[in-house]
Amino acid sequence: MEELLKVTGLSKHFGGLAAVSGINMEINRGELIGLIGPNGAGKTTFFNLLTGVYEPSEGLIELTVDGKKQQIGGLKPYKITSLGLARTFQNIRLFKSMTVLENVKLAMHKNAGYGVFSALLRTSKYYNAERWIEEKACEYLSEVGLYRKRNELATNLPYGEQRRLEIARALAAQPTILFLDEPAAGMNPQETDELTALIRHLRDKYNLTIVLIEHDMSLVMNLCERIFVLNYGQLIASGTPEEIQNNEFVISAYLGEEV
Amino acid sequence: MAKQVLSKANMIWSGLILALFLIVWVLMGAGIINSYYESTIFTICFNIILAVSLNLIVGICGQFSLGHAGFMAIGAYSAGIVTKMIPNLGGLLLGILIGFAISAIAALIVSIPTLRLRGDYLAIATLGFAEIIRICIQNMKITNGAAGLMGIPKLTTWPLLFFAVVISIVVCTNFVRSAPGRACIAINDDEIAAEAMGVNTTKYKVMAFVIGAILASLAGSLFANYFYVLNPNQFTFNKSIDILVIVVFGGMGSMSASVIAAIAIGLLNMWLQQFTDLRMIIYGAALVLMMIFRPQGILGTWELSIERFLKNRKLKKERA
Numbered sequence: 001m002e003e004l005l006k007v008t009g010l011s012k013h014f015g016g017l018a019a020v021s022g023i024n025m026e027i028n029r030g031e032l033i034g035l036i037g038p039n040g041a042g043k044t045t046f047f048n049l050l051t052g053v054y055e056p057s058e059g060l061i062e063l064t065v066d067g068k069k070q071q072i073g074g075l076k077p078y079k080i081t082s083l084g085l086a087r088t089f090q091n092i093r094l095f096k097s098m099t100v101l102e103n104v105k106l107a108m109h110k111n112a113g114y115g116v117f118s119a120l121l122r123t124s125k126y127y128n129a130e131r132w133i134e135e136k137a138c139e140y141l142s143e144v145g146l147y148r149k150r151n152e153l154a155t156n157l158p159y160g161e162q163r164r165l166e167i168a169r170a171l172a173a174q175p176t177i178l179f180l181d182e183p184a185a186g187m188n189p190q191e192t193d194e195l196t197a198l199i200r201h202l203r204d205k206y207n208l209t210i211v212l213i214e215h216d217m218s219l220v221m222n223l224c225e226r227i228f229v230l231n232y233g234q235l236i237a238s239g240t241p242e243e244i245q246n247n248e249f250v251i252s253a254y255l256g257e258e259v
Numbered sequence: 260m261a262k263q264v265l266s267k268a269n270m271i272w273s274g275l276i277l278a279l280f281l282i283v284w285v286l287m288g289a290g291i292i293n294s295y296y297e298s299t300i301f302t303i304c305f306n307i308i309l310a311v312s313l314n315l316i317v318g319i320c321g322q323f324s325l326g327h328a329g330f331m332a333i334g335a336y337s338a339g340i341v342t343k344m345i346p347n348l349g350g351l352l353l354g355i356l357i358g359f360a361i362s363a364i365a366a367l368i369v370s371i372p373t374l375r376l377r378g379d380y381l382a383i384a385t386l387g388f389a390e391i392i393r394i395c396i397q398n399m400k401i402t403n404g405a406a407g408l409m410g411i412p413k414l415t416t417w418p419l420l421f422f423a424v425v426i427s428i429v430v431c432t433n434f435v436r437s438a439p440g441r442a443c444i445a446i447n448d449d450e451i452a453a454e455a456m457g458v459n460t461t462k463y464k465v466m467a468f469v470i471g472a473i474l475a476s477l478a479g480s481l482f483a484n485y486f487y488v489l490n491p492n493q494f495t496f497n498k499s500i501d502i503l504v505i506v507v508f509g510g511m512g513s514m515s516a517s518v519i520a521a522i523a524i525g526l527l528n529m530w531l532q533q534f535t536d537l538r539m540i541i542y543g544a545a546l547v548l549m550m551i552f553r554p555q556g557i558l559g560t561w562e563l564s565i566e567r568f569l570k571n572r573k574l575k576k577e578r579a
Contacts, residue, residue: 052454053451053455076459077451077454077455078456078457078459078460081454081455081457082457086455086457087455089452089455093449093451093452093455094449094452095444095445095448095449095452096448096449097444097447097448097560098441098444098445098448102441102444105438106441106444106445106453106456108438109438109441109442109456109457109458110457112438115439116434116437116439116466118437119433119434119437119439119440120433122263122264126437130437133438169456
């Protein structure tokens with residue numbers, strides 16, 4: 001198996017608080033990874049470090065791009081995205097004034113293939129590229145079942161569909177590795193089941209590596225091949241779902257220790 | 260490509276624009292539009308260029324700029340100085356191009372550091388920039404200081420100005436409906452998400468700012484060659500506010516709204532001339548009422564679209 005992402009000694013301090021400290025992690029191509037931990041364990045901070053929203057205080061993040069390892073820690077988010085890493089947000093961040101279709105089109109930005117002059121002069125390059133973008137965006141929307149709603153404003157979608165639109169949008173950035181921050185938050189059990197199937201389907205169809213943060217244990221145990229557990233900013237366990245379920249550190253982190 | 264350019268909607272737009280152009284031209288030739296009405300129409304045209312270009316920065320990209328008068332001043336003085344030396348259309352073209360170059364460079368210099376600022380901080384920074392331009396003009400020899408330039412040849416004609424207005428609107432709408440334009444709208448909606456989706460936010464903010472500045476400079480150049488005289492006091496903070504009022508009055512983010520608002524405010528101003536003393540009070544009251552009862556502007560974010568009109572009509576026909 002090829003190693004895709006390698007994190008060594010990653011830490012982030014906010015003043016005196018170590019939100020994430022000394023995390024080591026290796027993720028292989030094609031894996032489905034779960035990242036769990038109690039509230040405030042540093043999961044989202046860890047995501048933000050990987051996607052460039054925060055700059056790491058210490059440590060390395062290496063992404064394999066075209067067979068070569070590249071340090072991405074501290075790069076700007078748009079650069080990291082262009083290297084093949086895309087994400088969704090825990091608190092949904094769709095573009096509110098845009099339609100569903102435009103939200104997805106925006107994410108295909110780096111592959112638009114024309115510059116501002118083609119846009120202003122409306123060259124044939126512009127028309128061809130826009131047609132391709134539209135087709136491709138519709139394809140991504142069909143994948144998540146939102147094709148029929150493509151001309152609605154993103155804010156008018158119900159909550160579960162907004163979550164799926166976030167996934168379609170991240171997909172449109174054509175990543176090799178996709179980060180999902182609580183994709184099932186606020187979904188009912190049926191929607192969660194559909195989401196599980198969707199994530200598995202997308203991984204297979206687009207050859208993705210997927211890392212997800214989730215509190216819904218049935219989804220994580222069902223879907224993920226490997227799980228990492230964070231607590232107080234530290235990695236306390238990693239392994240297959242069975243291993244994690246029986247790990248005493250994990251149980252005590254979630255349920256508390258016997259007195 | 261030819262098919263898309265020669266689409267039905269584009270042909271109808273071209274027809275309407277050509278008709279409007281010819282009607283006004285014939286009426287001017289026949290003397291039905293006298294010089295008083297003519298100057299109102301020309302002022303409206305300058306304001307349309309200024310408003311659509313400011314809308315690109317403020318409404319589309321969400322960068323609150325109060326420096327538009329500065330860029331207009333650059334264009335006005337460039338064209339004014341050059342056409343005083345070369346009083347023909349070639350001189351005007353050269354003046355316009357020099358204005359483009361200077362305003363683009365000024366916009367780059369201002370925007371790269373200041374576009375890190377947000378909201379009111381950016382407004383103050385751009386306001387400061389426009390004042391610097393004005394003070395420079397006031398103290399330079401070539402611009403004839405506070406006395407200003409006089410006897411600038413009148414080279415701005417109706418066909419030339421109308422052409423400039425159409426080009427400005429086309430540039431702005433084409434920009435908005437493209438990948439770079441979508442990037443700007445995304446920045447306005449949610450900067451963090453835009454960056455996470457691969458948008459280089461600084462680059463696109465600067466791009467919108469520079470395009471807006473160049474168009475403002477174009478308006479300035481044509482303005483200078485219509486009113487004969489230029490002085491630094493025409494380009495104060497008040498001028499920037501006037502343009503911003505048009506953008507907000509029409510609706511942030513809608514180009515057709517800026518055009519309609521520029522016409523509406525132009526006509527309102529003309530009509531209010533008769534009230535002399537009460538003019539500013541009525542104008543102010545109109546703005547206050549507007550903001551209370553329709554804070555999103557006349558059109559909000561709605562755009563005039565012949566394409567949509569044709570589509571709706573087709574749908575209705577199919578249903579019938």
